[in-house]
Structures are given as C-alpha cells and as structure tokens.
Amino acid sequence: MPGLSAPTPHVLRAPLLFDGGGSEPVRDAALWLENGRVAYAGPAAGLPAGADQAQVVDLPGCTLLPGLVDVHVHLVASGGPDLANDIPSSPAGRTVVAVANARRQLERGVTLVRDLGAPGDEAIVVGRAIEAGEVQGPRVIPAGPAVTMTGGHIPYLGRIADGADGVRQAVRANAALGARCIKVVATGGVLTRGIDPREAAYTQAELDALVDEAHRLGLRVAAHAIGEGGVLAALRAGVDSIEHGMFLDEKTIEAMVASGARYTPTFSAPNGILAGAAVPAWIKDRARPAAEAQVGSFRGAVEAGVKVVAGTDAGTPDNPHGGVAREVAFMVEAGFDPLLALRAATGEAADLLGVSDRGVLRPGAAADVLAVDGDAVADVSALARPAAVFQDGRRVV
Numbered sequence: 001m002p003g004l005s006a007p008t009p010h011v012l013r014a015p016l017l018f019d020g021g022g023s024e025p026v027r028d029a030a031l032w033l034e035n036g037r038v039a040y041a042g043p044a045a046g047l048p049a050g051a052d053q054a055q056v057v058d059l060p061g062c063t064l065l066p067g068l069v070d071v072h073v074h075l076v077a078s079g080g081p082d083l084a085n086d087i088p089s090s091p092a093g094r095t096v097v098a099v100a101n102a103r104r105q106l107e108r109g110v111t112l113v114r115d116l117g118a119p120g121d122e123a124i125v126v127g128r129a130i131e132a133g134e135v136q137g138p139r140v141i142p143a144g145p146a147v148t149m150t151g152g153h154i155p156y157l158g159r160i161a162d163g164a165d166g167v168r169q170a171v172r173a174n175a176a177l178g179a180r181c182i183k184v185v186a187t188g189g190v191l192t193r194g195i196d197p198r199e200a201a202y203t204q205a206e207l208d209a210l211v212d213e214a215h216r217l218g219l220r221v222a223a224h225a226i227g228e229g230g231v232l233a234a235l236r237a238g239v240d241s242i243e244h245g246m247f248l249d250e251k252t253i254e255a256m257v258a259s260g261a262r263y264t265p266t267f268s269a270p271n272g273i274l275a276g277a278a279v280p281a282w283i284k285d286r287a288r289p290a291a292e293a294q295v296g297s298f299r300g301a302v303e304a305g306v307k308v309v310a311g312t313d314a315g316t317p318d319n320p321h322g323g324v325a326r327e328v329a330f331m332v333e334a335g336f337d338p339l340l341a342l343r344a345a346t347g348e349a350a351d352l353l354g355v356s357d358r359g360v361l362r363p364g365a366a367a368d369v370l371a372v373d374g375d376a377v378a379d380v381s382a383l384a385r386p387a388a389v390f391q392d393g394r395r396v397v
C-alpha cells in the first residue's frame with residue numbers, strides 16, 4: 001500500500017495448509033510472508049534458511065488458507081429484510097455503509113470481493129480508498145451500476161439501458177466511472193415485484209452487443225440469470241459468469257460446459273430470504289421455487305463439469321457481509337466435494353476476477369492469508385472461525 005512502510009516478515013506455522021489451487025493440503029505446514037508476498041508455502045521442514053529472521057506466529061489447531069474471495073456482493077446494502085428499503089437514499093450514506101461492510105468482510109477473512117451492483121460509483125470509490133490504505137477492507141473489483149433494461153430487475157442498483165447501442169453506451173459509461181467488470185441483468189429477479197424471476201430480459205442482440213463492448217474494453221461480464229432462457233442467451237453472448245442460475249436444464253448445463261463460463265449459485269441469497277424472520281411474505285413466496293430448484297441445478301452442473309465459484313449476493317435480505325463461509329457450507333451440504341468448495345472460494349474465484357496473484361498461496365502471490373480454528377478440509381464450518389487474517393503481509397485481524 002502506498003504511504004505505508006514495508007510489512008514485518010512473518011512465518012506462520014499450523015498443522016494444515018490449503019493453497020487454494022489444485023495441490024493436496026500440506027500437513028505440519030509453514031508459510032513465510034515477506035515484502036507483502038508469499039516467499040514460501042509448504043512443509044515446515046522445508047522452510048528456507050532466510051526465514052529465520054521473520055517473526056514467528058504459531059497457530060496450533062488451525063488451517064492456513066488464502067484469504068477468501070466472494071465474487072458477488074453489494075457493498076451498499078447490509079442484509080436488511082427488504083433490499084430496496086435497506087439502501088441509504090444519499091450517495092454519502094451509501095458510501096459510509098459500503099466502508100462498514102467492507103470492514104466486516106475483512107474481519108471474516110475475505111480479502112477480495114467483486115461488487116455486482118450499486119446505484120453509482122460507491123464501491124469503486126471505496127475500493128480505491130482500500131487500495132490507498134485509507135480504509136480497511138478487501139480488494140474490490142467493482143461493476144459500478146448493473147446494466148438493466150427499462151422495466152427490468154434492480155433499477156435501484158443499476159443503469160437502465162435499451163437496444164444494442166444503448167447497452168454499449170452503458171458499458172462505456174461504467175468503464176468511464178471506473179468499473180473493472182460489467183454486470184448485466186439477463187432475467188427478472190426475486191427482489192423486484194411484478195417481474196417473473198424466471199423470465200428472460202434482454203434480447204440476444206442486446207446481450208451480444210453488451211458482451212462484445214465489455215470484452216473489447218477488457219472487462220469481464222457477470223450475468224444475473226435465474227431462468228433457463230436468460231441463462232442460455234447470456235451464454236451465447238459469451239458472458240464470463242452466470243450468477244444465481246437456479247433453473248438449469250440439460251441444455252443450459254451443456255451450454256455452460258461448452259462456453260467455460262463460471263457458475264455462482266449464490267445459495268446464501270434465497271436461503272437468507274427464507275430464513276429471515278422479518279423478510280416480507282411476497283419476497284419469500286418468490287424465493288421459494290428458486291430455492292427448491294437450486295440444489296438439483298447445482299448438482300447437475302457439478303456432475304457435468306461446470307466450474308463453480310463462491311458468491312453470496314451479500315447485502316440481500318438476511319445475507320450480511322462476510323458470509324462466504326456459509327456459502328461454502330451450503331455447497332458442501334448440496335453434495336459438493338469440500339476441497340472443490342474451498343477452491344471455489346479461493347483460487348477459482350480469484351481467477352474469474354482476473355486477479356491471478358490472489359486466492360492462492362504460492363511463492364510470489366500476494367500475502368493474503370486466513371487462519372481458521374480447526375481442520376477446514378475435514379469440516380468447512382471451520383471457515384467461520386477466523387483466528388488471524390493477513391492482507392498484503394500485514395496482520396489485520
């Protein structure tokens with residue numbers, strides 16, 4: 001971070017290390033952090049000689065992992081019972097809320113998030129302040145306002161645009177605002193009254209133009225897509241991730257495998273709505289069919305070989321920030337292999353975000369580390385018990 005002195009070198013010792021990639025977990029492990037980077041990750045017995053100058057932190061009973069990644073959050077919202085009423089009406093109010101939610105993410109071991117929709121540049125501004133060391137939080141890959149059609153889902157977190165030229169212009173406007181990815185609303189949604197969540201939104205021509213423009217500008221595209229038609233159209237257009245995807249049939253799953261797009265099931269979103277005591281009945285009624293279809297869709301996609309990433313949709317009803325541990329637990333509950341679920345919240349997720357030096361603990365990677373109390377590979381619920389968090393080599397929790 002600019003303006004800050006170099007972090008103290010650290011050696012972390014723990015009985016278990018998971019590196020966020022495809023390697024087997026390491027027993028009796030050590031991690032050497034120097035100059036904000038990982039200098040060594042592996043068996044404690046193999047620690048290089050230079051590491052003996054570093055400050056040692058013993059973490060008995062803990063698992064060392066990369067800082068967690070949440071690929072779908074809304075920093076301007078805090079998880080109140082009704083999203084539309086939960087977001088402060090002024091830009092200053094939303095920015096303050098985003099700062100607090102970013103801090104909450106970091107306290108729970110999340111060191112990288114993708115913000116998929118805000119009314120304006122709130123998450124962009126907060127992300128820059130975090131990188132400058134002015135406030136504490138995870139690195140942010142912000143989408144700026146979600147691109148949604150007239151009469152579409154979440155206009156209060158988006159920019160309305162119609163027609164091929166209109167959506168191209170919206171992508172350019174977001175890029176000019178400082179967005180580092182693009183969010184498009186390809187179907188209706190649970191939280192917008194009067195629109196069928198399963199119904200497709202944009203036409204194929206509009207989606208094609210949007211993705212073409214985003215990719216031309218070097219921005220990856222996340223598509224909010226709940227029903228099969230919208231998912232398929234978004235995949236045909238070449239989006240990089242499908243968010244939610246509650247209703248997937250064989251044809252859409254095949255298209256997902258063929259396109260290589262990642263799948264963010266966001267179990268935390270409908271599950272939060274259904275568990276939230278104060279969530280209005282109309283929202284619960286709309287979430288129920290989606291929640292019921294979700295486990296089957298997820299299993300079908302996993303069996304077919306779709307690449308899964310962890311995103312919570314934090315900020316939606318009863319879905320507060322910092323809950324990616326809960327999302328991983330939902331995936332495992334749905335039958336996902338625990339190691340793959342851990343990768344979905346670390347290496348795979350960072351890779352989707354185009355941040356290849358985070359989400360993994362390898363020499364040269366950023367020293368973003370989470371130590372959790374317990375064996376996180378045997379029992380992913382350990383992720384909810386952070387014992388220490390390091391960001392760019394500095395202990396922040």
Ligand SMILES: [Zn+2]
Pocket residue numbers: 072073074116117313
């Ligand atoms: Zn969302």
